[in-house]
Structures are given as structure tokens and as C-alpha cells.
Amino acid sequence: MAKRKTGVPAARAPTRTNDPARTMAGILEVATAEFANKGLSGARIDEIAAATRTSKRMIYYYFGSKEGLYLAVLEESYRRMRSIEADLQLSDLSPEAALRRLVEFTFDHHFGNQDYIRLVMSENMQRGEYLAQSKIIQELNVTAIEAIRQLYDRGVALGLFRAGLDAIDIHASISALTFFNVSNQHTFGLIFKHDPAAETARALRRSNIVEMIVRFVKR
Amino acid sequence: MAKRKTGVPAARAPTRTNDPARTMAGILEVATAEFANKGLSGARIDEIAAATRTSKRMIYYYFGSKEGLYLAVLEESYRRMRSIEADLQLSDLSPEAALRRLVEFTFDHHFGNQDYIRLVMSENMQRGEYLAQSKIIQELNVTAIEAIRQLYDRGVALGLFRAGLDAIDIHASISALTFFNVSNQHTFGLIFKHDPAAETARALRRSNIVEMIVRFVKR
DNA sequence: GGCGAAATGAACGAACCAGTACATTTGGCA
DNA sequence: TGCCAAATGTACTGGTTCGTTCATTTCGCC
Numbered sequence: 001m002a003k004r005k006t007g008v009p010a011a012r013a014p015t016r017t018n019d020p021a022r023t024m025a026g027i028l029e030v031a032t033a034e035f036a037n038k039g040l041s042g043a044r045i046d047e048i049a050a051a052t053r054t055s056k057r058m059i060y061y062y063f064g065s066k067e068g069l070y071l072a073v074l075e076e077s078y079r080r081m082r083s084i085e086a087d088l089q090l091s092d093l094s095p096e097a098a099l100r101r102l103v104e105f106t107f108d109h110h111f112g113n114q115d116y117i118r119l120v121m122s123e124n125m126q127r128g129e130y131l132a133q134s135k136i137i138q139e140l141n142v143t144a145i146e147a148i149r150q151l152y153d154r155g156v157a158l159g160l161f162r163a164g165l166d167a168i169d170i171h172a173s174i175s176a177l178t179f180f181n182v183s184n185q186h187t188f189g190l191i192f193k194h195d196p197a198a199e200t201a202r203a204l205r206r207s208n209i210v211e212m213i214v215r216f217v218k219r
Numbered sequence: 220m221a222k223r224k225t226g227v228p229a230a231r232a233p234t235r236t237n238d239p240a241r242t243m244a245g246i247l248e249v250a251t252a253e254f255a256n257k258g259l260s261g262a263r264i265d266e267i268a269a270a271t272r273t274s275k276r277m278i279y280y281y282f283g284s285k286e287g288l289y290l291a292v293l294e295e296s297y298r299r300m301r302s303i304e305a306d307l308q309l310s311d312l313s314p315e316a317a318l319r320r321l322v323e324f325t326f327d328h329h330f331g332n333q334d335y336i337r338l339v340m341s342e343n344m345q346r347g348e349y350l351a352q353s354k355i356i357q358e359l360n361v362t363a364i365e366a367i368r369q370l371y372d373r374g375v376a377l378g379l380f381r382a383g384l385d386a387i388d389i390h391a392s393i394s395a396l397t398f399f400n401v402s403n404q405h406t407f408g409l410i411f412k413h414d415p416a417a418e419t420a421r422a423l424r425r426s427n428i429v430e431m432i433v434r435f436v437k438r
Numbered sequence: 439g440g441c442g443a444a445a446t447g448a449a450c451g452a453a454c455c456a457g458t459a460c461a462t463t464t465g466g467c468a
Numbered sequence: 469t470g471c472c473a474a475a476t477g478t479a480c481t482g483g484t485t486c487g488t489t490c491a492t493t494t495c496g497c498c
Contacts, residue, residue, distance in 0.1 A: 041257065042258075042260035042261075042344075044485070045485075045487085046485065054447090055446075056487085057445095057447065057448085057488090058447090060486090061445075118344065121340060121402075124402055124403050124406055128406055131406055169423070172407065172424070175407070176396045176398075176399030176403075179395075179399055180394065180396075181395065186342070186345075186347030186350070187339055187343055187350055205388065208435075211435065212435045215431075215434045215435055216431045236464085237474080238475095242475085264455075265456085273476075273477090275456090276458090276477065279456090280475075281475095284456080285457090441498090442496100443494105443497105444495085446491105447491085447493090449488105450489075450490100451486105451487090451489095453484105453487105456482100457482095459478105459480080460480100461476105461478085462475100463477090465473095466471105466474095467471090468470095468471085
């Protein structure tokens with residue numbers, strides 16, 4: 001909670017400065033990168049410690065264990081993701097425009113937050129073992145589903161979308177197409193040589209994904 | 220190459236029996252499960268050795284290192300996957316039927332071969348580092364693309380499919396939707412409680428994916 | 439202005455784990 | 469049938485890595 005120290009402007013340099021919040025935040029930031037890069041078993045506590053301003057001792061002081069730190073990273077990462085997602089104002093747009101916007105946003109967000117993608121990949125490699133321990137996370141996704149449901153219901157009511165589809169299913173498709181685009185870029189890109197002109201290729205892929213989703217829900 | 224021993228029917232029990240091919244195959248089988256379950260860094264050579272009829276010594280004798288074994292597992296797994304895929308006879312079917320069959324097959328195959336999915340996930344966590352070392356693998360995917368291209372071109376020629384689409388892009392979408400369905404089942408399923416009546420939910424998901432792909436390519 | 443809990447630092451230990459040294463057996467072949 | 473390379477078993481090691489022990493410093497509060 002406390003972001004900064006109260007009094008005492010830094011004067012005497014040689015002494016230590018206690019700042020728990022900053023210490024924890026620093027650890028989390030470094031740990032996020034490490035776990036995203038190497039996964040749970042590949043990550044090294046010593047490397048995380050070395051990259052922070054503080055020591056390994058503090059990691060255990062605040063997070064208890066490697067797994068505890070991993071879980072904290074996971075939760076923080078989910079929290080950030082969902083808080084950004086909540087900023088979309090879809091209700092002002094027409095159903096189709098809203099759907100397009102949502103897919104485009106998801107595509108761009110996943111591309112721009114590959115650490116998040118890799119953490120989710122890692123967690124799926126663990127079979128969701130750690131996510132299951134977290135009460136907080138379950139609630140965080142309801143918003144995404146709700147946004148789709150509202151936009152979809154509007155579309156159906158206006159006769160623009162076909163009825164009988166499931167918002168969760170639509171969400172699954174959007175996630176699958178956008179997630180895979182990042183998560184499997186190495187095995188997929190490597191095999192089919194997508195690299196040259198990657199920019200335009202990605203733009204093309206993006207519009208194709210949008211098109212695919214829209215075509216699926218429209219009458 | 221040599222599948223079995225030539226002469227010498229097993230008579231004297233107490234003595235050892237040399238069978239390199241069998242030893243290697245046994246190691247690969249166990250290693251596949253271990254790497255698929257735990258990933259490269261999570262896997263333990265000692266555990267693999269314990270689960271085989273042979274010893275850790277043999278693993279290093281035949282595969283050189285943990286990474287060497289991992290790469291061998293990866294290659295073998297890809298090889299198996301593509302050889303099954305090649306069995307589809309799509310050219311006898313109408314373009315749309317062929318497309319449906321391909322998607323259904325891919326969906327079912329991925330669901331039934333989760334070790335393969337997890338190995339690909341693992342490899343993407345390594346940023347394709349090991350796949351890049353393998354000359355063999357690159358060629359193995361061309362068939363999948365080719366199958367789609369042929370079916371798609373037929374569809375366009377018949378005026379059933381819209382022109383201007385890319386076979387690789389279609390393949391990406393099919394892969395994304397079917398792969399994600401398995402790869403992210405834990406984080407996705409956990410969050411949205413898909414568990415009860417999983418059978419019918421999966422069937423529904425399957426037909427929705429097929430529908431989505433078909434709608435995308437049809438005029 | 440000092441007291442005690444919170445926060446931090448430095449070094450250590452015990453388990454784990456990839457890889458190896460050394461020794462032995464098997465089996466094709468001359 | 470005896471020789472030698474291929475194949476295998478056993479026991480060990482050196483480095484790595486999670487986690488801890490012990491000691492010290494900071495700082496809110498009375």
C-alpha cells in the first residue's frame with residue numbers, strides 16, 4: 001500500500017533504506033521475467049536475486065518459497081491483464097464494431113504482453129496446479145465473458161448475429177486464435193518461414209482472425 | 220534399423236540379453252512421457268532411467284546428453300504425428316467435406332495425443348531452440364500445407380470457396396483452434412468450469428470449430 | 439531517545455542431479 | 469573357438485540450487 005517513505009529525505013548515503021513495498025515490487029518484476037522466460041522449473045532463484053537490488057534472503061522472507069513467488073507472479077500478471085481489459089468501452093459501439101474491437105484488442109494485447117502468454121503456457125504445463133490454489137483469479141475472467149455476452153445479445157436482438165451461440169465458446173475461439181499466434185510462434189514460424197516482412201504478415205493474420213470471428217457470429 | 224535379434228531363442232535366463240534397438244525404443248518411450256509431463260528442465264534423467272528396463276548409463280551411451288535425448292524425443296514425436304496425418308485421403312471428398320474431415324481429424328488427433336501437444340508447448344517455451352537444430356522436422360510439415368492448398372484450390376475452382384486466401388493462414392487457424400483446446404485446457408477449463416458433461420461440451424466445441432473454419436473459406 | 443518488531447545482509451548446508459570412470463558381459467565374425 | 473567392438477551395469481563426483489541459520493540494521497512508536 002505505502003508507495004514511498006514518509007520523512008527522511010535521503011541524506012546519509014552509506015546507510016541502508018528500508019522500503020518493503022519497493023523491495024517486493026522489485027522482486028516481482030524480476031521474477032516475472034525469469035519465470036516467463038524459463039518456466040517454473042527452469043527459473044533460478046539465485047538469478048532472480050542477482051537481478052534485484054536486494055538478496056535471496058528477501059525473496060524467502062516475503063514469498064516463502066519458489067512456488068510462493070511463482071504464484072504471486074501469476075496472480076499479479078493476471079490482475080494486470082484483466083485491469084487493462086476492463087478499459088474497453090464496447091457498449092458505445094455497434095455489436096459488430098464492438099466484436100471487431102475486442103478481437104483486435106486481444107490480438108494486440110497478447111502480442112504486446114508475451115510474458116503474460118508465457119506464464120499462462122507455463123501454468124498449463126503445470127496442469128493449472130498453481131492457478132487452482134488462487135481464489136482471486138477465478139473471478140477475474142467473468143468480465144471478459146460478460147463483455148462478449150452483452151455484445152452478442154445486442155447483436156442477436158438486432159437480428160445481426162445468429163442466435164444459439166455460447167459466449168464462452170466465442171471467447172474460447174478468440175483466445176485460441178490470438179493466443180496461439182504468440183504462444184506457438186517458434187514452432188510454427190520456424191517451420192513455415194514467416195519471418196520476412198513480419199509486420200505485414202502479422203497485420204494480415206490479425207485481420208483474418210477478426211474476419212473469422214465475425215463471420216462465425218453473423219447470420 | 221534391425222528390429223529383432225536373428226537367432227538365439229531366449230534359453231539361458233540368468234544372462235543378459237543385448238538388444239540395442241529395444242533399449243533405445245524403451246528409453247524413448249519413457250522419455251517422451253517424462254518430457255511431455257515436466258518439460259525439458261522439469262524432467263529428470265534419473266526418473267527416466269528408473270522407469271526403463273535399462274540404466275542411466277545407456278541413456279548417455281545412446282543419446283549423449285539430456286538435450287540429445289530431448290531432441291530425439293521431439294523428432295520421433297513429430298515423425299509419428301505427420302505419418303498419421305498423411306493417411307487422410309482428402310482428394311476423394313468434395314472440398315468442403317475434405318476441409319471438415321481435416322479439421323475434425325486434427326481436433327481428434329490433438330485431443331488423443333496430448334503428449335505431442337505438451338512437447339510442442341515445451342518446445343515453444345524453449346523458443347524453438349531444439350527444433351531449430353533438427354533438419355528433419357522442417358520438411359515434415361509441408362504435407363499438411365499441401366493438403367490444404369489442394370483442397371482449397373479445388374474449392375475455389377468450383378466457385379465454392381472465396382479466392383485470395385492463404386493455405387498457411389488456414390492451417391494456422393485450424394492449428395490454433397484445435398491446439399489451444401488441449402494446450403490451455405487447465406487455465407481455461409478451470410476458470411470457466413467446463414468440467415461437467417465434458418464429453419458433450421467437447422463435441423460441441425468440435426463442431427463449432429469446424430463451422431468456424433468452413434464459414435471462413437466459403438463464399 | 440530507546441525498545442522491539444520488521445527488514446535486511448552474508449554465508450552456509452544438504453539434497454539433488456547431470457554426467458562419468460571403471461569394470462564387465464555379450465555376440466558377431468574370422 | 470577365440471577375439472574385439474559393441475553394449476551394459478555399478479558406483480561415484482562435482483557442481484548446482486533451494487532454502488536456512490545467524491547476526492545486524494532500520495524505524496515506528498511510546
